[in-house]
Amino acid sequence: MKNNRLxxxxxxxxxxxxxxxxLTTLGVNEDDKAAMSDAxxxxxxxxxxxxxxxxxxxxxxxxxxxxxxxxxxxKALLGLLGMGVLLVVSYILSADGQVIDxxxxxxxxxxxxxxxxxxxxxxLSVILILIAGGFFVWDLLKGLVKS
Numbered sequence: 209m210k211n212n213r214l215x216x217x218x219x220x221x222x223x224x225x226x227x228x229x230x231l232t233t234l235g236v237n238e239d240d241k242a243a244m245s246d247a248x249x250x251x252x253x254x255x256x257x258x259x260x261x262x263x264x265x266x267x268x269x270x271x272x273x274x275x276x277x278x279x280x281x282x283k284a285l286l287g288l289l290g291m292g293v294l295l296v297v298s299y300i301l302s303a304d305g306q307v308i309d310x311x312x313x314x315x316x317x318x319x320x321x322x323x324x325x326x327x328x329x330x331x332l333s334v335i336l337i338l339i340a341g342g343f344f345v346w347d348l349l350k351g352l353v354k355s
Contacts, residue, residue, distance in 0.1 A: 222258065225254065226251075226254065226255075226258075229250055229251040229254055230251060232247055232250075232251075233247045233248050233251060235247075294332060294335055294336070295328070295332060297331075297335065298328045298329075298331035298332040298335060299324075299328045299331075301331045302324055302327035302328040302330075302331050303323075303324075303327050304318065304319050304320070304323045304324040304327065305318050305323060305327075306318040306323060307322070307323050307326055
């Protein structure tokens with residue numbers, strides 16, 4: 209019960225700070241870009257800090273939860289191993305030719321790591337889409353056979 213009250217107080221304080229920072233932006237003239245930037249900057253920084261803290265707490269809680277449950281840890285490690293295998297396969301399939309944008313401008317030269325990594329990401333996406341599509345079709349067929 210004390211934890212819930214403490215969490216409520218912390219959330220209320222964080223919300224109050226956010227509201228105050230937001231209200232400071234309302235009093236600034238929209239035409240004065242420097243003043244607007246000075247008023248918005250603390251709000252953006254506060255938002256980024258809250259986002260980082262939230263992500264950090266979430267990841268930490270997730271990792272602690274995994275260590276408390278060995279079966280879930282085993283599943284997570286198998287999932288990471290599977291993704292690692294798919295990443296290696298994608299890297300092997302990827303080309304390292306030059307990357308050109310829509311205006312025929314060279315973004316990455318042939319043989320560069322940017323080109324190889326971009327191609328690896330594309331191949332990984334294609335492989336994951338094929339796997340997801342296969343599971344979708346399998347589930348669809350299973351549903352048709354049951355009925």
